[in-house]
Amino acid sequence: MSLITEFYRMGTDPLSDDGAMSRAAAIIREGGLVGMPTETVYGLAASALDERAAEKVYAAKGRPSDNPLIVHVAYPEEAEEIAYTSDLFYALAKRFMPGPLTVILPKKSTVPAGVTGGLDTVAVRCPAHPVAHELIRRSGVPIAAPSANRSGSPSPTTAEHVLRDMDGRIEMILDGGPCEIGLESTVIRLTEDGCEILRPGAVTEFMLAEVAGSVSVAKAVIDPALAGDKPLSPGMKYKHYSPNADVVLVDGDDARFADYVRAHITDAEAVASADSSADHFNFCNRLSCGKTANADEASRALFSILREADDRGYTRLYIQLPPAEGRYLALYNRLIRAAGGRIVHIK
Ligand code: AMP
Ligand code: MG
Secondary structure, three states, X not given: OOOOOEEEEOOOOHHHOHHHHHHHHHHHHOOOOEEEOOOOOOEEEEEOOOHHHHHHHHHHHOOOOOOOOEEEXXXXXXXXXXXXXXXXXXXXXXXXXXXXXXXXXXXXXXXXXXXXXXXXXXXXXXXXOHHHHHHHHHHOOOEEOOEOXXXXXXXXXXXXXXXXXXXOOOOEEEEOOOOOOOOOOEEEEEEOOEEEEEEOOOOOHHHHHHHHOEXXXXXXXXXXXXXXXXXXXXXXXXXXXXXOOEEEEEEOOHHHHHHHHHHHOOOOEEEEEOHHHHHHHOOOEEEEOOOOOOHHHHHHHHHHHHHHHHHOOOOEEEEEOOOOOHHHHHHHHHHHHHOOOOEEEOO
């Protein structure tokens, strides 16, 4: 069935777009789907208490139904409606919510099995973006929202990306401009003495350690081949973020990276680099990952660049491998998935 997708450009304050917000909230309450901006990436929002709405989410994305959805609440206390919380959850919430942190908790029976891929846990997040916050509040239900891309393609960081993937498949898209962070939330599970990072994001290991005591990083974060058939987080095992272009990750310093690109690149291919290093690549096609080389700008740009490489028909995209640590860990994790695990090491 094909729908007419309403596209609505929001102002800076969602409260001043009263009509659009009410309409979007009504769509959610009636079991429909809305593309909504968050500070991480755009989400495909549906009522988390409605199994049929969850089915529509999986169908619109073309997503395997054993890969569970993150449930979004307007305030951390609203997690009580869907999950069994703990002191550690509230300690984390006090520091990181609203924000880009998702916590896996034991689920209550209010959440249908279709939302959590049959798991007895539920992933809970409290987004900071004012439009997402207002949509959850007005809908009056927790909102299940995976990234609003077709399964396998890069997550959307603009409303235009959502429109490309979801036009005719969902009722409405709220355009809140480009996403501030650009990579999906940090996903953690709570352990006896702290927590484990299942998916790295803008809330880093170091930041979590200030609140959670012992923090570990799941092996599959660094090496997707280690996820196995029954991973802690089902999303770990799926191919992700892959553009049609071949992503070639080059592990070497700035000079070696530039040399490698010069030796290999063709007219049908492109390099991704910060504008500050544009001079090194004036002989080839280049996509910009921000003004200067830093984790925040590169994270914000990554998914847009992967889509742009395809729009321009490049067959291959050369990217310098960032360190697998700190603010760069999330970027590293998305890049090795986009590259299918292949890395060129030049030492
Ligand atoms: P996305 O919806 O695209 O942001 O992806 C959500 C991620 O959270 C996926 O990698 C899921 O596998 C993971 N996730 C969601 N719910 C759970 C859960 N209950 N247990 C473990 N991982 C989860
Ligand atoms: Mg996703």
